[in-house]
Amino acid sequence: MSEIENTPNDNQQPITQSWFTSWFDSPYYHILYKERNYREAQLFMDTLTHYLNLPEKAKVLDLACGKGRHSIYLNQLGFDVLGADLSENSIAEASKNNNATLHFEVHDMREPFDKKYDAIFNLFTSFGYFENEADNLTTLKAIKESLTEYGFAVIDFMNVNQVIDTLVPEETKTVDAIVFHIKRYLKDGHIYKEIDFEDNGQQFHFTEKVRALTLADFQQMMDEAGIYLLDIFGDYKLKKFHKTDSERLILIFK
Template sequence: MTFNIEDVFNVDDYMYFYSEKLTEERTKREVEFLVKVLELKESKRILDLACGFGRHAIKLVELGHEVVGVDIMEGFLEIARKKAEEQGVSVKFMKGDMRETNFKEEFDIVLLLYTSFGYFSGEENFKVLQNVYKALKPNGFFCLDVPNRDFVVNHLSPCSVLEKGEDLMIDMPSFDVFTGRMNVRRITIRNGRRREVSYSIRLYTFTELKELLKRAGFEVYKVFGHWDGRELSLNAPRMIVVAQKV
């Protein structure tokens, strides 16, 4: 299945349908969680990969950290820059592909959040982890937030719908047991116009992800099953992994 990032993550549609889910309160809770688990007691230099419209990056800068946000979508970056200016904070937002970043031991922390890992081939996904490793200072920490494959497979619905007024975003997922990928057909109906795209994401078990991180040079430090800090289990929807560069 081909994957066109700009088609799948159409900025206007994304902000329209997801704005009510990605609230300020939710972002605040997530940043509080990051501060706790990453022990961000003093100012750190942080790389927010696939930063989107900067909701985590801006909050972290407000807490006194130095943040660089990287995203491949210029539309999201424009929103992020405008929001940072409105908040009166300085964040360096850069357009870039996580497969091609070239930072070298510049950051104390690297974040890759909200299901932004797994969209590429196995080799490219591993390249992302290698790039993260290179970007971190010695003993730096990497926080990765992805779906828990065990939970997803056990709770897979043939259809999920986001509804806003008369507009709909419909996802029809299927899981390929041979590739470990979830293939999604997405239909968006907005203002009476229908748009269809498809995408695929590699979902990992914790065992697989731990092995990948180890190959890239990391050691898993902590793991959680959700942003509320629960333990990872079959019934936990997320895998939030904190790994250390060794």
């Protein structure tokens, strides 16, 4: 359920990939989510960088950057930005926008970086994907190790309580003439999204699987990682977090 297996030839052993390795590297991922509200995301970046009072030309890491749209905007705000993502296809596309203060690289978020950053952003629920629970803690430790002494990190995660309460079990969405059939459910502490569709006569199936991490879960991991949680917000305007009805869980720490 959580993994996608590639079919080997006679001389190969089966290759098993994590679901996020296959799905995020697929062009269909970007097709399905092409209508995301990027203006809202830019306003969030404006609000967040203002709140953090980042210095001019601060070094910012956009961790799990995808094709780099938000890295590009952060760079336009005047920051020296590195966008990092596990998807080689996404980084290849993002790298077309490279300049003197904007770069992209393929990187596993479980590994710390060689350089230190004034701010590290992990945005739009790009956390909690790993099959091994310990990898979530490993990622937090890597973020901590990659911050400067006075740097800030931000994790923008879903508010699990609100998501579960409003979960839409089944949905059909048509994008670029492709009909995506989507099923959502909670199982074994994870929120699943099953995605089925047909394109050019071929059937496709992908699975998204995200750990249903609550504020208490993050607090426990952060305590273990030696991270100091500074603030908790519930939406992109940085309003107070409410357990039952906030849209987001935004954690600011150092």
